[in-house]
Amino acid sequence: MQLPRQQSVERHSTRGCGMRAAVVPAFGKPLTFEQRDVPQPGPHQVLVRIESSGLCHTDIHAAAGDWPIKPSPPFVPGHEGVGVVEAKGEDVRSVGIGDRVAIPWLGEACGRCDHCVSGRETLCLFQKNSGYAIDGAYTEYALAHGSYVVPVPDGVDPMDAAPLSCAGVTTYKALKVAEVGPASRVLVSGIGGLGHLALQYARIFGAETVAVDVTDAKLDLARELGADHVVDARTEDVAARVQELGGADAAIGVAVSNAAFEAAYGALRRGGRLVLVALPPDGRIELPVFDMVLGGKSVIGSIVGTREDLAEVFRLHRRGQTRVIRETRRLEDVNTCFEDVLGGKVSARLVFDLR
Numbered sequence: 001m002q003l004p005r006q007q008s009v010e011r012h013s014t015r016g017c018g019m020r021a022a023v024v025p026a027f028g029k030p031l032t033f034e035q036r037d038v039p040q041p042g043p044h045q046v047l048v049r050i051e052s053s054g055l056c057h058t059d060i061h062a063a064a065g066d067w068p069i070k071p072s073p074p075f076v077p078g079h080e081g082v083g084v085v086e087a088k089g090e091d092v093r094s095v096g097i098g099d100r101v102a103i104p105w106l107g108e109a110c111g112r113c114d115h116c117v118s119g120r121e122t123l124c125l126f127q128k129n130s131g132y133a134i135d136g137a138y139t140e141y142a143l144a145h146g147s148y149v150v151p152v153p154d155g156v157d158p159m160d161a162a163p164l165s166c167a168g169v170t171t172y173k174a175l176k177v178a179e180v181g182p183a184s185r186v187l188v189s190g191i192g193g194l195g196h197l198a199l200q201y202a203r204i205f206g207a208e209t210v211a212v213d214v215t216d217a218k219l220d221l222a223r224e225l226g227a228d229h230v231v232d233a234r235t236e237d238v239a240a241r242v243q244e245l246g247g248a249d250a251a252i253g254v255a256v257s258n259a260a261f262e263a264a265y266g267a268l269r270r271g272g273r274l275v276l277v278a279l280p281p282d283g284r285i286e287l288p289v290f291d292m293v294l295g296g297k298s299v300i301g302s303i304v305g306t307r308e309d310l311a312e313v314f315r316l317h318r319r320g321q322t323r324v325i326r327e328t329r330r331l332e333d334v335n336t337c338f339e340d341v342l343g344g345k346v347s348a349r350l351v352f353d354l355r
């Protein structure tokens, strides 16, 4: 016998039934605010009371409709959501009421395809992405798939956990994809939300690091985070400077710029790997085939990370291995926040505090 939906949902507490959500009404328009009913989780879903929600540059691309595959406005952006499970559907086994969880970009995947069953779930063709295909975390309450939220361990501040849920896991994965080791020289192109963590993971892997950016504040941040070499792409020829050091074994492209990708390619030594992570609108790069073939160089795309990668990122942070550089803002100020990110005015990551 099928129970009516209400009876099959376990709930922690009953709050008021309304919530605020920031919504993209149409591409290129300022976000608006809607008062909505707090939704009920379906059988596989959890209802998460959001505490913190990071602003990833991807949210800006999503709201602008920058990419070939587009979300459908109106939608709620946000895929760095962290909060507490307030209610859950009857089929949710992996998390319980009261647990703190992260809602990452990989909102759900099929769990059955060759990618899903071989540890490459982020390549699943049937995935749905949070804050893109499904409503995300720029809200007080969000629904998420109970098997795809990732537990946030005690001892990890929710304000740090939010940026780790995308900026952290994405760059940690990119360094794995780049096969970085203790004798590697790693270039990080763009020391923003993603890049400031990429730099720290490169150091955790034991590599010599080269940080590249175009603002004084980000170059200072790179020095403070221990970069071995800091290159100002406004005034220096990045490729030439890094070739003088012997070239990069790996370059992590997290600057939203085709020119930055090409400069990072030019910085590779023979056998080097350029990992493309940023997604500039109309992103494309021109590659010199002769140099690439004779030099045995690779260019690899890398998309976020798996649930297990994120669990590792949280463990590293709990052990004090990473520092999240962030500023907290109010969700009401989201439109100014977008402008501040685009204007290069934020220290690294903005996080909305919804507590």
Ligand code: NAD
Pocket: 055, 056, 057, 058, 059, 061, 166, 167, 170, 189, 190, 191, 192, 193, 194, 195, 212, 213, 214, 215, 218, 233, 254, 255, 256, 257, 259, 260, 276, 277, 278, 279, 280, 302, 303, 304, 305, 341, 344, 348
């Ligand atoms: P951000 O705006 O916080 O950081 C970008 C940084 O690049 C800034 O510090 C900026 O000063 C710097 N920069 C700009 N031009 C540069 C240049 N020519 N050379 C060097 N540095 C330059 O953005 P973010 O949130 O870190 O996201 C970066 C990109 O990564 C976005 O396109 C986003 O959509 C993408 N992204 C991809 C994935 C993935 O899984 N592949 C995941 C998250 C984000």
Ligand code: ZN
Pocket: 056, 057, 058, 079, 105, 166, 167
């Ligand atoms: Zn992101």
Ligand code: ZN
Pocket: 109, 110, 111, 112, 113, 114, 115, 116, 121, 124, 125, 126, 127
């Ligand atoms: Zn799949």
